[in-house]
Amino acid sequence: MTRTAVLICPGRGTYNKPELGYLHHHHTERMDLFRSFDAIRAEAGQDAITALDGASRYGVGKYSRGDVASPLIYSASLADAQALAEDIEVVAVTGNSMGWYIALAAAGALTPENGFRVVNTMGTLMQQHLIGGQLVYPFVGDLWKNDPARKADLLGEVARINELNYHTLALSIDLGGMLVLAGDEAGLQAFEATHPVVQDRFPLRLANHAAFHTAMQAPVAAEGRARLGSDLFSQPRHPMIDGRGKIWWPGATDTEALWEYTLGHQVTAPYDFTHAIQTAAREFAPDLFIVTGPGATLGGAVAQSLVLGGWRGMTDKASFQTQQEADPFLVAMGRADQRALATG
Template sequence: MTRTAVVICPGRGTYNKPELGYLHRHHAQQTAMFRGFDAIRAEAGQEAVTALDGAARFTVSKYSKGDIASPLIYAASLADAQSLADDIEVVAVTGNSMGWYIALAASGALSPDDGFRVVNTMGTLMQDHLIGGQLVYPFADDGWANDAVRKAELLADVKRINAMDGYDLALSIDLGGMLVLAGNEMGLKAFEASQPNVQDRFPMRLPNHAAFHTSLQAPVAAEGRTLLGADLFRQPERPLIDGRGKVWWPGATDTHALWDYTLGHQVTEPYDFTRAIQTAAHEFAPDVFIVTGPGATLGGAVAQSLVLANWRGMGNKADFQAKQDAQPFLIAMGREDQRALATG
């Protein structure tokens, strides 16, 4: 019996020390695709993805950089998306932030090599410019109960800080029960000073992350458009849900508009991952949501997004866990205990 699935590709921050060797462990048979990626890196005078993945040692200072993290995450995620069990029918694809570039390839809107070129180019540009930074802060409580008032208060504080002379701060990603904020150092520090520490770890800075999805990235978007032509893009083979919740349909996609969104709005405007997941749930009603590796941190944001939409009557974390325990419908391929549920 066929299971329908929405595939969700992760963004930056998902390839960490436990993920070192991910390509070699899970995708030793994908050598031809990885050789192609290594050749693209070699053309740019960059270290091979397979060498990075096969290194003896992981350091945050190196592996959190955009020109290292982005191609590794792309290779791992796309290989995962290509290794799903035969009984799984992918009805739509989406991703979080940089995961949008992976989703483009997983949907067929970019070839694997062209998707790699996009990710490697944008990851390198982000790292070279490194404009601003990011932090994460929750508005939902530990039980994932929606708190729209708290969210509005936090966004009002962001607006207040951003209005101050010399301070830049904006919403970067709407991420389930969390807000990812981005800005310059003064803006980020002002927010950290104005909000209480919660859950022993927030507000949490993200190392080597630029002010993604804000107007501060306009120079990166402009350079990306110069280096990456619209001719790389083609009709997706599967529906593709972007960071606004818009669906790009096979056979009906304006590929120039897709290029324009990818290297325009997607880089300089907020990314609404929550809405992308809720669109996936309501439009496609899949049997399962599959989060490709590496890492498994995105699963929480997917679950929270579904809870915030009261999907299948889930109103909090306990509701989600009860449904998930009864019959797992959220599968994180980066988790050893769940991977076989997607690969068969």
């Protein structure tokens, strides 16, 4: 019996110390694919991803860099997407932030090698420019109860800070029960100074992250378009849900428009991951939501997005956990206790 699934690809921040060796541990049979990525890296004089993944030590300063993290995450995620059990039918693909690039390859709109070129180029450009930064702050509490008033207040504060002279701050990603904010140092510090620490760790600065999905990235987007032509893109094999909740359908995708979105709006405007997940649930009603590795942190944002959308009548963390324990429908391939649910 076939199980339908929406495939969800992660973004930056998911290849950390516990993930070192992910490619060698889970995907020895795909080393030829990884070596083709190494060849692309060699052309640019960059370290091979097989060597980076096979290193004996993990250092945050190195592995959180855009030109290192992005290709490693892409390789791990795409390999996971290729490792799904035969009874799983992918009905749609989406991703968070950089995960959109991976989704393009997982859905067939980019070849594995061209997807790698896009990710490696954009990750390298982001690192070279490193314009601004990001922080994370939740608007829901530990119970995941929707609090639209709290969210509106926080976004109002973001707008107020952004109006100050010599301050830039904006919404970067709508991420389940969390807001990812991006701006310059003055804008980020102003938010941190006026918002209390919650859940022992927020507001949380993200190391080596630029002000993704804001107008500050316009120079990176322009350089990306100059280096990556629209001829890299083709019709997807699976429907794709982008960071606005728009669905790109196989056989009906304007590949020029897809290129323009991917290296334009997607880079310089807010990314609504919550809406993408809710669209996936409502339009495709899958049996499973499968989050590819590396890491498993995106699972929480997926669960929160479903709860905030009232999927299957869920209204809080407890109702999600009840349904998940009875019949697991959210599978994180980066979790050892869940991986076999997707790989068979």
